Amino acid sequence: MAATVSKFCPTTTLENIKESRLKSLRNPNMLLFSGTSAMQYRLLSTKESNYQKLKAGSTIYADSMDVERPWKTSDARLVLEDGSIWRAKSFGATGTQVGEVVFNTSLTGYQEILTDPSYAGQFVLMTNPHIGNTGVNPDDEESSQCFLGGLIIRSLSICTSNWRCTETLGDYLAKRNIMGIYDVDTRAITRRLRQDGSLIGVLSTDDSRTDEDLLEMAKNWNIVGVDLITGVSCDAPYEWSEKTDSEWEFKRGQHSTGEYHVIAYDFGIKHNILRRLTSYGCKITVVPSTWPASETLKLKPDGVLFSNGPGDPAAVPYAVETVKDIIGKVPVFGICMGHQLIGQALGGKTFKMKFGHHGGNHPVCDLRNGRVDISAQNHNYAVDPASLPEGAEVTHINLNDNSCAGLAFPKLKLMSLQYHPESSPGPHDSDLAFGEFIELMKTNKV
């Protein structure tokens, strides 16, 4: 729901706004407050600069549930396969949905997380308790759709305050038919997932379904061994030429354009991988996951990128075969799912981790030089280094659990990372990896 700011109205102190005041949501003061419980509103900021930005006539966005929401009662259940039942309040879409629950520790970037196709089949639980405060905007999409199963959060911001915001999170999810729940103990669920590992769950707003019915549904569903890539990949090849927006480019003036032709396999590719490669001087052709290796090689690319993607890497043997047919013939770079496919193409094996890595605060060490980056990660599977053949080198490890975070096979001009050098969301430490791929293509060219 959009409202127009009618006048500049600074307020320095205010407690317990009366209901009548709440109803006049068009009051710009709302931008400065966050709901804590029924009838209790806390002043978030008294800084002049915050309301100075509000000019008469600017549009603010308030959640369509804004007035009723503090009084809303639980209308949703999350039933986990371990038999636990979590009552919550729904937002976004309603219905019944099954998925694997994973927790994400990122402090920012919920929109990029929602549009990361690698979350297909999963419910993302955000450990950051306050979500929705910046709304959503057209520029932060990582793909054309939300492929995840649902969103689980502690507190849904009662209003939005961001200069790029065009819609509230609730309205955005409702339009995309994605279920969300809030007012649920996300810390308790996270502790359970850390202790017992990722769990299958069912989200439902349907009162006619019994708890037993939903539990049965959770127990009978499985994500292991399922090919989820086919459902998220593009249908036909296309060219990509958009760079990182100059406003966000943190390495200005370093890159030239169009020097290297890269074929990017779309296993669920994030737009910022394509933007970073373009900013580094690549001309990109994105191809579907089933695109034959022979067609790729016919195009004589300077390099091939195997992208991130959802689900079990051992469930897509056709993609492993494609990678096998390409490596050694042209420089390749694998990211996340791409890294896991490369590991298998080399003869290695992947395994399912207890609860995976999802967040923007994972330390990784580059074993070649001791450099430590804080990285953005999103994966549930990993490559078992012991299964790799001679010649394959573990270049990076995750310092939280020493799992394999990067591979190289110099003879095959191959490099891969288990995490996301494009971040989005997350720190930019690992952006250098794109430069490394450029070097790999450069040395192959001369």
Ligand SMILES: NC(=O)CC[C@H](N)C(=O)O
């Ligand atoms: N982001 C990704 O590419 C994830 C890869 C794979 N689906 C995993 O969970 O490990």
